[in-house]
Amino acid sequence: QVQLQESGPGLVKPSETLSLTCNVSGGSMSSYYWIWIRQSPGKGLEWIGYIYYSGSTNYNFSLKSRVTISVDTSKNQFSLKLSSVTAADTAVYYCARGSGYSGETFDSWGQGTLVTVSS
Amino acid sequence: QSVLTQPPSASGTPGQRVTISCSGSSSNIGSNPVNWYQQLPGTAPKLLIYSNNQRPSGVPDRFSGSKSGTSASLAISGLQSEDEADYYCAAWDDSLDGPVFGGGTKLTV
Numbered sequence A: 001q002v003q004l005q006e007s008g009p010g011l012v013k014p015s016e017t018l019s020l021t022c023n024v025s026g027g028s029m030s031s032y033y034w035i036w037i038r039q040s041p042g043k044g045l046e047w048i049g050y051i052y053y054s055g056s057t058n059y060n061f062s063l064k065s066r067v068t069i070s071v072d073t074s075k076n077q078f079s080l081k082l083s084s085v086t087a088a089d090t091a092v093y094y095c096a097r098g099s100g101y102s103g104e105t106f107d108s109w110g111q112g113t114l115v116t117v118s119s
Numbered sequence B: 001q002s003v004l005t006q007p008p009s010a011s012g013t014p015g016q017r018v019t020i021s022c023s024g025s026s027s028n029i030g031s032n033p034v035n036w037y038q039q040l041p042g043t044a045p046k047l048l049i050y051s052n053n054q055r056p057s058g059v060p061d062r063f064s065g066s067k068s069g070t071s072a073s074l075a076i077s078g079l080q081s082e083d084e085a086d087y088y089c090a091a092w093d094d095s096l097d098g099p100v101f102g103g104g105t106k107l108t109v
Helices: none
Strands: A003-007 A018-025 A033-039 A045-052 A057-059 A067-072 A077-082 A091-099 A105-109 A113-117 B009-011 B018-023 B034-039 B046-049 B063-068 B071-076 B085-093 B098-101 B105-108
Touching: A003 A091, A003 A105, A018 A033, A018 A091, A018 A113, A033 A067, A045 A067, A045 A077, A045 A091, A045 B098, A057 A067, A077 A091, A105 B034, A105 B046, B009 B018, B018 B085, B018 B105, B034 B063, B034 B071, B046 B063, B071 B085
Parallel strands: B009 B105
Antiparallel strands: A003 A018, A018 A077, A033 A045, A033 A091, A045 A057, A067 A077, A091 A105, A091 A113, B018 B071, B034 B046, B034 B085, B063 B071, B085 B098, B085 B105
16 A cells, blocks of 8 residues: 655745655555645645656646646655745645546545744 | 635534535536545545545445535435544646645534
C-alpha cells in the first residue's frame, strides 16, 4: 500500500518561497498523478496542482503564477514550491496520489504538514 | 466561497440514517463524477466514495453515494459515533480545468 510523507520547513517568512517534498513509498509513481492540496486553519480543502509521473503539470488558476511542482521518480518523490508567500498561505499542506482520467480522485494522502507564514 | 455547496453541519443519533448534499453546476457535477472524502478530527482526509457511488476497499457499505443532475448526496446509514467527522465532496470542473471541493459538512453524532 502506497504511503506518502511530507517534509519541509514549518515556518516561512513573508515574501519568501515555501518548499515542500513528498516522499512516496510502497508503490511506483508510474501512471499516477501526484497532487498538492492545502487546508487553511479551520477552513476547507484547496487543490494546488498536480504533476503526472511523466512530468506534465496543471495548477490551480488562482495560484498558477506562484506555483511549481516537480517530480523525481528515481527518488520516488515530488516537490512543491510556492513563491512570494503571505499570511494567507498559512495552511496544512497535503500531498496525495491522484487517479482517474485527470487525477481527480485522491486515493492516498500524506498526513499533512503545517506551514506557517510569519516573520 | 467554495465552488460546490454543502450544508455546514449535519447531525444524527446512533443508528440513524443521515444524508449530506452537494450542489454544483453543469461544469462540474453536471458533467463529471463526484468523490467524497472523510476527515476525522486531526487527521488527513480519506477517500470515501469515488465515481459517484463506488466504495474503495475497506469502506463499510453503510456509506453510499448518488448523483442526479448537478447535485450529489452522501448517505450514511446505521450511524456510529466514529462517523463524527468532516465530509467533503469534490468534482472536476471543466471551466476551471481542475478539481473543486465543497466547503465541507461537519457531522455530529
